[in-house]
Amino acid sequence: MPAHDAPGYAGHPYNMESLTSDQVRYIAKLANLHLTEDEIETYRHQLTGILEHVQSLQEVDTSGVEPTGHATDSNTVLRDDVAGMPLDLDQVIGNAPSTSGEFIRVSAVMD
Amino acid sequence: MVNRTPRTPDVHHMTAHEIRQMLDSRDISAVELTGSVLSRISAVDGEINAYLRTSSVEALAAADEADRRLRGSGPTPGPLTGVPVMIKDNMSTAGIETTAASKILSGYIPPFDAEVVTLLKEAGAVILGKGNLDEFAMGSSNEHSAFGAVKNPWNTERVPGGSSGGAAAAVAAGECAIALGSDTGGSIRQPAALCGVVGMKPTYGLVSRYGLIAFASSLDQIGPITRDVRDCANTLNVIASHDPKDSTSVKAPFDDFGAMLETGVQGMRLGVPREYLVEGIEPGVRQAFEAAIAQLESLGATVEETSLPLTDQALSVYYVIAPSEASANLARYDGIRYGKSASDGATALETSSRTRGELFGDEVKRRILIGTYALSAGYYDAYYKKAQQVRTLIRREFSEAFSRFDALVTPTSPSVAFELGAKMDDPLQMYLADICTIPVNIAGLPAISVPCGMSDGMPVGLQVIGPQFGDQTVLQVAHAYEQSTDWHRRHPPL
Structure with a gap:
């Protein structure tokens, strides 16, 4: 990992330690993403390197600075609440991998 | 498809505004031109892999319609009428498979057109097919496509850049006159540079993102990849519009991108x-x-x-x-x-x-x-x-x-x-x-x-x-x- 041993990060409050396998498993669970054991190990290294690189943000003084969500100064946009024609049922469920009559079929929702 | 020989051998490398002059002077018809570019795609895309799929039936029908418009029936033709265009495959095309180069979307047929596709169709552009990209537009080399890397037409052992690699490679290789790409961190400009063509990311909000498969919504913006700057301005004049379907869409404070x-x-x-x-x-x-x-x-x-x-x-x-x-x-x-x-x-x-x-x-x-x-x-x-x-x-x-x-x-x-x-x-x-x-x-x-x-x-x-x-x-x-x-x-x- 190129950034792993990079100087300059030690000592600031967000010093990045290597992610653990359990942390990667936890993030993957939050993301609803099944990973193999090999993937967990690869991503553990790669994510540590990338997160270490972005630690440089902590060096910037942002006290009193408002966050930017969108680059242009857009405000909340309102429109009249007018009903329109929805898609046909065929179009709505036509792309689902598994259907049954007018419904989308899924596995059991509870254990 | 009938194989037609273009009357000018260079038609595959002409700018869109030059093509429009040929269409106007009846040196070539839009149907002939479309057939010729589709043949070009068949000839070179095995090597380049810029297209994930072509839609030749729809393209020839659109070309036929463009020819009618150019002969004076229907709406007045514009700068893109009859011009062959490729759309990056992260923009929805009604009835044509749209995958964002991901296996998770393979087989997905959108029931609607992205706003930019609607606007291109209204302008009479001929959509040839869908462009390869890094999966969900995440990448700088096009190697992250689930359907194979795109090759740089200047040297097929090198990358075309990404994520709009198929779009830039197709314009460089004469497989379309104009392509639409999307740019979240350079995905239009970097492949345009690496393939030797023109690519522009307009100001955020000027082009509707409706129907663009979202990657990073506060950064994503659609824009053109073309052979010269004039084509770029002409294309933006067609695709930039205020769209109530995109809450971040803004109206340009000017009428003509090419005015200056x-x-x-x-x-x-x-x-x-x-x-x-x-x-x-x-x-x-x-x-x-x-x-x-x-x-x-x-x-x-x-x-x-x-x-x-x-x-x-x-x-x-x-x-x-x-x-x-x-x-x-x-x-x-x-x-x-x-x-x-x-x-x-x-x-x-x-x-x-x-x-x-x-x-x-x-x-x-x-x-x-x-x-x-x-x-x-x-x-x-x-x-x-x-x-x-x-x-x-x-x-x-x-x-x-x-x-x-x-x-x-x-x-x-x-x-x-x-x-x-x-x-x-x-x-x-x-x-x-x-x-x-x-x-x-x-x-x-x-x-x-x-x-x-x-x-x-x-x-x-x-x-x-x-x-x-x-x-x-x-x-x-x-x-x-x-x-x-x-x-x-x-x-x-x-």
Whole structure:
């Protein structure tokens, strides 16, 4: 990992330690993403390197600075609440991998 | 399909406005032209892999309609009527499979057109098919497509850039006259530079994102890839519009993107931010860039060095904000409502977790994980909020620069196209190559890349960056430079 041993990060409050396998498993669970054991190990290294690189943000003084969500100064946009024609049922469920009559079929929702 | 020989052998490398003149003077019909470009695709795309699919039946029907329009029936023809166009495959096309180059969306047939597709159809453009890309537009080399890498038409052992690699390669290889790409951190400009064509990211909000498969919504913007700057302006005139279906859509404060094209750069003040001439920039790129600066000076512009000290931080801002937004946007792919489903799990949740694990590619999973981490409890302030605050400072830094300069000029990429596979094992190195294009998206600015030389047998791009809604200025500078050189006239010997 190129950034792993990079100087300059030690000592600031967000010093990045290597992610653990359990942390990667936890993030993957939050993301609803099944990973193999090999993937967990690869991503553990790669994510540590990338997160270490972005630690440089902590060096910037942002006290009193408002966050930017969108680059242009857009405000909340309102429109009249007018009903329109929805898609046909065929179009709505036509792309689902598994259907049954007018419904989308899924596995059991509870254990 | 009937194989028609074009009457002018160079029709595959003409600009759209030159093609329009031929269509107007009846030197060729739109149907003949479409047939000829479809034949060209059959001949060369086996090697380039720019198209994920062509839609020849629909294209020939659209060409027939364009011919009728050109003969005076129906709506008045515009600059794109009868012009062959490719659409990057992350934009929805009604009835035509749209995958974003991901296995998780293979087989997905959108029931609606993206707003830009609707506008192109109304303008009479002939849509030939869908362009290859890095999966969900995440990548800088097009190697992250689930359906095979695109090859650079100048040297098929090298990458075309990404993520709009198919779009840029197709324009360079004569497989369409114009392509639509999308740009989240450089995905239009960098491949345009690496393939020797023109590519522009307009000011955020000028082009509707309705029907664009979302990657990072506060950064994504659609724009054209073309053979010259005039085509770029003409295309933007068609696709830029205020769209109530996109809440971030804004109306351009001007009518014609190309209004300033012939104004030249006499007396203009151009800045060169020294942080863009990074350590590690290739000598050949630096040389071509310096020659371009000298050319702009000889045309009457004043060029001065300046500094944007937060440039390095823009990369860190990007690699927090873009994956964070991506992790939220890609949560919708559950293998239940559309696309593909992998193995059947015991529960719906397990099925969708396995589907995502099996059908998303490595780079997409990597970014989902980074984003999920950055947004998770306890880390939000340190990553996402911090990145948004630094984003504010980057915007201020650009605003300050534009109080002194009409536009900024930089190389588009620190290197020419690299070899396939060269950076695949090191995601961080791949990310660092986007240093010249990413700050523009962070600040929502317009920027264009135009060809400005060759190095190691590969094209080099010059980037012109303008203030928000300074799209006309960006096109003006690019056009003045382009028309005083012939780099944009070169095409690969394919």
